[in-house]
Amino acid sequence: MIPKKTKQKNMGESISKPRVQGMFETSNSSLDQIKADLASHDDRTREKARHALVAMGKDAVQSLIEALKDKRYLMRWEAAKALSEIADSRAAPALVEALEDEAFDVRWLAAVALIRMNIRGLRSLLQALMERGDSTLLREGAHHVIHDLSKGELRKYLVPVLAVLEDVEPSVEVPQAAFQALEKLEKDIKI
Numbered sequence: 001m002i003p004k005k006t007k008q009k010n011m012g013e014s015i016s017k018p019r020v021q022g023m024f025e026t027s028n029s030s031l032d033q034i035k036a037d038l039a040s041h042d043d044r045t046r047e048k049a050r051h052a053l054v055a056m057g058k059d060a061v062q063s064l065i066e067a068l069k070d071k072r073y074l075m076r077w078e079a080a081k082a083l084s085e086i087a088d089s090r091a092a093p094a095l096v097e098a099l100e101d102e103a104f105d106v107r108w109l110a111a112v113a114l115i116r117m118n119i120r121g122l123r124s125l126l127q128a129l130m131e132r133g134d135s136t137l138l139r140e141g142a143h144h145v146i147h148d149l150s151k152g153e154l155r156k157y158l159v160p161v162l163a164v165l166e167d168v169e170p171s172v173e174v175p176q177a178a179f180q181a182l183e184k185l186e187k188d189i190k191i
Contacts, residue, residue: 031056035063038078039070050078054085061086065094068110076106084113089120096121096128099141107137111144119154121145123191126182129161133174139165157181157188 037049053060060082067079068091080098083091091113098110114121125142132138143165150158164170164177185191 031060031063035067038067038082039072039075041074046074046078050082053082057086058088058090061088061090065091068094068098073103073106076101076103077109080106080109080113084109084116087113087116087120089117092117092121092124096124096138096141099128100135100137107141108144111141114145115148118149119185119189119191122149122154122185123182126161126178126185129178130175130182133178134171139170139174154185157184 034049034052037045038053040046040049053064064079064083064086067075068083070076070079076098080095083095095110095113095117099107099114101107101110114125125145128138129142143162146158146162146165150162158181161174161177161181164173167173182191
């Protein structure tokens with residue numbers, strides 16, 4: 001089932017979901033080929049592939065999760081960007097892992113994706129903080145996500161975690177603060 005129209009930026013014009021998919025169907029490209037195009041050194045090829053995968057929405061999530069773990073930087077960057085646009089919660093665990101990627105901008109896009117998921121990505125993030133609160137990169141990414149999410153309705157749950165993340169020695173207290181936040185969220189909101 002294809003929705004009538006999904007706006008995508010393509011050189012300033014809106015293009016429909018069927019048209020985005022058609023860009024690849026005309027050359028008989030498979031999902032694997034589209035995914036492979038995410039690592040192309042040609043900017044236009046990568047952008048078209050990303051737009052096609054975003055237009056596929058939930059159907060592309062598993063392929064994008066795999067791409068997020070690829071050794072090639074461009075593949076990981078495009079996968080993180082596409083997942084941030086799709087914002088499907090099934091990608092949350094992989095995006096939390098990507099908060100520890102070697103490339104700063106992949107980490108940043110993973111955080112943006114988790115922010116867009118809002119409460120749907122919090123369980124994975126808080127669980128990772130409970131398990132790997134000693135990871136500096138994870139704490140930095142979590143700070144970005146929690147800082148943005150704590151401005152809204154989740155404030156009362158997340159401000160204590162944010163305070164610990166900003167502490168002098170966060171690795172000691174982060175797992176406990178994450179546990180308490182997750183416990184309250186499960187009780188109050190049933191995440």
